[in-house]
Amino acid sequence: MPTANSLHHLKITKLLGEGVEYSYELLLEQLGARLKELRKERGWTLRDMVVKHGFHLTHWQAFEKGNRGMSLPSLLRVATLFDMPPSKLIEGLGQINKKASSKSASSTRSK
Numbered sequence: 001m002p003t004a005n006s007l008h009h010l011k012i013t014k015l016l017g018e019g020v021e022y023s024y025e026l027l028l029e030q031l032g033a034r035l036k037e038l039r040k041e042r043g044w045t046l047r048d049m050v051v052k053h054g055f056h057l058t059h060w061q062a063f064e065k066g067n068r069g070m071s072l073p074s075l076l077r078v079a080t081l082f083d084m085p086p087s088k089l090i091e092g093l094g095q096i097n098k099k100a101s102s103k104s105a106s107s108t109r110s111k
Contacts, residue, residue: 020095027094029066034089036064038082053081 039049049060062068070078079086 021097022094023096024069024094025066026096027090028069030093031070031090032064032066034093035078039064042082 044052046057046060049055050057059068063070075086075089079089082089
């Protein structure tokens with residue numbers, strides 16, 4: 001059985017909600033791209049993230065590259081830094097596909 005620590009190194013795919021499939025690896029990659037975009041929109045350099053905002057350079061670079069997961073406290077800190085709710089920061093990230101619900105399709109046909 002994998003430990004909580006080893007889950008960061010495994011490809012994690014989960015079925016959640018209304019048949020939407022999520023990939024942890026894809027989420028990290030897309031979150032990294034979003035963080036880089038938000039940072040650049042504000043005109044902040046990597047040096048700014050270290051000096052002005054207190055992140056470790058290697059950690060922030062790994063976040064932006066999608067090579068490192070983010071703890072919930074870090075996610076909250078980043079969301080606050082970018083002045084947005086955490087839900088907006090991660091909204092729509094990591095989705096692989098949306099599967100049609102066979103139950104709702106069959107119940108519609110029987111009516």
